[in-house]
Amino acid sequence: MSLLIVGTVAFDALETPFGKTDKILGGAATYIGLSASYFTKKSNLVSVVGGDFPQENIDLLNKHNINTKGLQIKADGKTFFWSGKYHTDMNTRDSLVTELNVLADFDPIVPDEYQDCEFLMLGNLVPTVQMKVLNQLKTRPKLVVMDTMNFWMDVDMENLLKTIAKVDVLTINDSEARQLSGEYSLQKAAKKILAMGPNYLIIKKGEHGALLFNKDQVFFAPALPLEEVFDPTGAGDTFAGGFIGYLAETRDLSFENMKRAVIYGSAMASFCVEKFGTERLIGLSREDVETRIQQFVDLVQVDISLVY
Amino acid sequence: MSLLIVGTVAFDALETPFGKTDKILGGAATYIGLSASYFTKKSNLVSVVGGDFPQENIDLLNKHNINTKGLQIKADGKTFFWSGKYHTDMNTRDSLVTELNVLADFDPIVPDEYQDCEFLMLGNLVPTVQMKVLNQLKTRPKLVVMDTMNFWMDVDMENLLKTIAKVDVLTINDSEARQLSGEYSLQKAAKKILAMGPNYLIIKKGEHGALLFNKDQVFFAPALPLEEVFDPTGAGDTFAGGFIGYLAETRDLSFENMKRAVIYGSAMASFCVEKFGTERLIGLSREDVETRIQQFVDLVQVDISLVY
Secondary structure (H helix, E strand, O other), X not given: OOEEEEXXXXXXXXXXXXXXXXXXXXXHXXXXXXXXXXXXXXXXXXXXXXXXXXXXXXXXXXXXXEEEEEEEEEOOOOOOEEEEEEOOOOOOEEEEEEEOHHHOOOOOOOOHHHOOOOEEEEOOOOHHHHHHHHHHXXXXXXXXXXXXXXXXXXXXXXXXXXXXXXXXXXXXXXXXHHHHHOXXXXXXXXXXXXXXXXXXXXXXXXXXXXXXXXXXXXXXXXXXXXXXXXXXXXXXXXXXXXXXXXXXXXXXXXXXXXXXXXXXXXXXXXXXXXXXXXXXXXXXXXXXXXXXXXXXXXXXXXXXXXXX | OOEEEEOOOEEEEEEEOOEXXXXXXXXXXXXXXXXXXXXXXXXXXXXXXXXXXXXXXXXXXXXXXXXXXXXXXXXXXXXXXXXXXXXXXXXXXXXXXEEOHHHXXXXXXXOHHHOOOOEEEEOOOOHHHHHHHXXXXXXXXXXXXXXXXXXXHHHOHHHHHHXXXXXXXXXXXXXXXXXXXXXXXXXXXXXXXXXXXXXXXXXXXHHXXXXXXXXXXXEEEOOOOOOOOOOOOOHHHHHHHHHHHHHHHHOXXXXXXXXXXXXXXXXXXXXXXXXXXXXXXXXXXXXXXXHHHXXXXXXXXXXXXXXX
């Protein structure tokens, strides 16, 4: 009945035009879990951290309905660490440091009590690790959503394609969709990618919104024009968390409901970028979320039935 | 009761990844006029061409409800000529040739029979020429829409700002909005630009849609994901033509109707890019336009009243 989340739990050190942080809580699974917590009452985490990972971070995850039974703690290892610096346009960034640490030989283990999960979110990770998790589940989940990135297209396309073939929804950004398909037109790219296996493709375009495709339909969700984008780190993961969290809670996999889920994911991502790291994803109220959803609806609302 | 259009009428030679053209009909006023012709029954053109401009092009404009009484023909001059080459992403282009020719000393003259115009479209031109047209009108139009470009921000900001201060709606693209305001955030840019005079600002984002701002509201119109963008030349002018043509026809200047006008402008622009030059803007049916409008509506349609 619950959501299973696989992905990194990490430390990030971030620099944007608005300031910089020391090592703060990060990682795809962290953003996914926090975002999903506003919708689903129970999610289960599979990930790995080192002995340097503070208990207060685990407490924070638990407080957000995230079961950490499947979070491996390697006492003599160090937590995955990434440091990056964003350029003025916030759309490009340089990786300054990437220390895989305990992630280097991560062997995911799905605890028995997670076996009943109906929704699986495969956060960006080595494709073979994503596949290992899928293979450990005795019953295939109702919905498997997978996020990935260009890096795996560069270094392990073979296993990436095998994993993509097994999932229901793939989420990637526009340049990754172009790289994966070899097509510049996103319409054409979507057709090719859907032929690789998934029934749904979400193309994330950052400040330009997101597209949801199935074989016959397309839906576009705008991004909210914000006064300031403070730190884009985790926005894509936060989107995915809102998307799958909303679906896990509503248990309706129609295209109509997927469209709503894309709006909820976009709304959560719009919060994420307003502060550094996960800060804005902590302590939002249900009312905050609903108010933001209404802004998304209003942004594109037009009554055009009036024929002139 | 009619629409007055001021802007260039030109020859373009275009090269895109899909092919290239010889000198074909182009110019901001041409695209604006053809696009507007699908909505308004009468528009009046003020522009200039050389003796090399063929009568068949004038006939084409006339056939599209465009009065060419104000089109000056300089028999011993040559028509403005621009040649450009687009890069693979279609978002960037190199100007190969720019021959101003008769445009260099263009002195716009508004014929008496144009004086009753209620809608004025100032296509991209030297800001002082745009101002000269506005000053010749004995009664200020109900609505003045102005398009411009980064070039005038670089070389004549002073006169550009004077002209902007006189108009109701300014249309520019996202990088121009950033340059004009000195703000990266489009929300902040819009605030600053609206303080310069216009009551409405439209920020065109090409394949990423368009934003309409007034002091209190914002509306976003998506762009249609197309199988192929064949040639983006004139898309912004076509957008402007659809926008003001729809407003001139419906004669309703509420924000709600401006939103519709932005969708109509976007729909016309989506046709424009499907073929070279003005080709796709000739011979569309009313049904073609309405079908396209419906695609824009469907693209963002989501029923989110359902509270989970």
